[in-house]
Amino acid sequence: xxxxxxxxxxxxxxxxxxxxxxxxxxxxxxxxxxxxxxxxxxxxxxxxxxxxxxxxxxxxxxxxxxxxxxxxxxxxxxxxxxxxxxxxxxxxxxxxxxxxxxxxxxxxxxxxxxxxxxxxxxxxxxxxxxxxxxxxxxxxxxxxxxxxxxxxxxxxxxxxxxxxxxxxxxxxxxxxxxxxxxxxxxxxxxxxxxxxxxxxxxxxxxxxxxxxxxxxx
Ligand code: E4P
Numbered sequence: 001x002x003x004x005x006x007x008x009x010x011x012x013x014x015x016x017x018x019x020x021x022x023x024x025x026x027x028x029x030x031x032x033x034x035x036x037x038x039x040x041x042x043x044x045x046x047x048x049x050x051x052x053x054x055x056x057x058x059x060x061x062x063x064x065x066x067x068x069x070x071x072x073x074x075x076x077x078x079x080x081x082x083x084x085x086x087x088x089x090x091x092x093x094x095x096x097x098x099x100x101x102x103x104x105x106x107x108x109x110x111x112x113x114x115x116x117x118x119x120x121x122x123x124x125x126x127x128x129x130x131x132x133x134x135x136x137x138x139x140x141x142x143x144x145x146x147x148x149x150x151x152x153x154x155x156x157x158x159x160x161x162x163x164x165x166x167x168x169x170x171x172x173x174x175x176x177x178x179x180x181x182x183x184x185x186x187x188x189x190x191x192x193x194x195x196x197x198x199x200x201x202x203x204x205x206x207x208x209x210x211x212x213x214x215x216x217x
Contacts, residue, residue, distance in 0.1 A: 001175050002052070004183035006163065008035040008042050012186040014049050024052035026105070026127070026163065026183040028083070029059055040076060047077030053124075055105045057083035058093075066093040074102050081105045081124060086114050091121040098122035105161065112146035119156035125181065129164035130174075140164070141173045148177050168192050 002023035005013055008031040016022050025046050032039050043056040054077070058069040066089060070082045074097075081103035084090040094104045098121070105125040106118040110133060118126045128147060130140025147160055159180035165171060168191050171182050 001179065002159075002181040003189060004052075004055075004161070004181055005189065006031070006165070006183040006185055008032045008037065008046070009186070010035075010037075010042065010045055010049065013046055016186055016189065017049050021189075022050060022052070023181070024054060024081075024183075025050050026055040026083070026161070028055075028057050028107070040072070043073065043080065044076045047079050051079060053081040053103050053105070054079055055081045055083040055107075055125075057085075057107065061085070061087065061089065063089040063092050066090065067096065070097055070102070079103075083107050083127075086118060091117055094118065094121040094123050098124065107163070110143070112143060112150055115143075115147040115158075115160075116150055119151060119154075119158040123158045125159045125161040127161045127163040127183075130162055130170055131164035131166040133164070134166075140170070141177065144174055144177050144179055148179065 003021055004024040004026050005016055005022060006026045008027045013025055035042055043054060047054045056073045058066050060066045060069050066084060073082055074080050082097055083105045084093050085108050086106050094106055097104050103124045105127055106123040107127040109115050109126050109128045115126045128143050133140035133143055144162055151158060161181040161183060162174040162179045163183050165182055165184040165188055167188060174182050
């Protein structure tokens with residue numbers, strides 16, 4: 001399973017990338033606004049830190065202007081992945097851009113039929129939003145299971161990128177289903193390493209080690 005960071009915070013990205021565990025980054029207009037940075041500048045900077053795909057979202061809603069913005073964005077760096085909304089114009093733009101060899105992440109997916117359309121449009125990634133799905137009373141993981149089943153039925157190459165991840169259990173469930181990628185806020189990815197018994201065990205080992213009076217040198 002690939003791990004993407006869902007943030008436009010360059011310091012967080014550089015810090016996590018140093019672990020060697022980071023496969024890519026996703027941003028969206030809200031995350032760029034939160035960063036306070038210029039969109040094109042921050043995307044270019046992130047692309048210099050991470051060698052994997054960096055999703056950068058267009059804000060136009062019509063086909064022609066989506067393509068115009070996508071052209072600016074994809075020229076920032078070779079690892080830019082153009083993020084397009086799951087609308088008919090977005091799907092049409094997806095087909096055009098992937099036909100030209102550009103990576104495309106189709107975002108704001110809330111149903112399996114939407115995901116089917118994105119795969120038919122040649123999307124590199126489909127982003128189902130599990131947390132927002134949970135928020136309105138549907139189990140976001142049911143959606144991931146359905147998409148996995150459909151994509152496997154037809155051998156679609158589109159990668160399932162589980163988005164709107166709120167906690168480590170989302171990642172656990174996504175991994176059990178066989179999703180290809182999760183994108184999560186830095187704090188959630190870091191939480192994966194935490195366990196109270198690990199902390200307690202380490203404290204005990206260090207206390208016992210201190211009693212030996214030894215050093216490793
Ligand atoms: C992913 O690409 C989205 O930008 C993101 O996961 C949305 O998450 P949210 O629902 O927490 O805003």
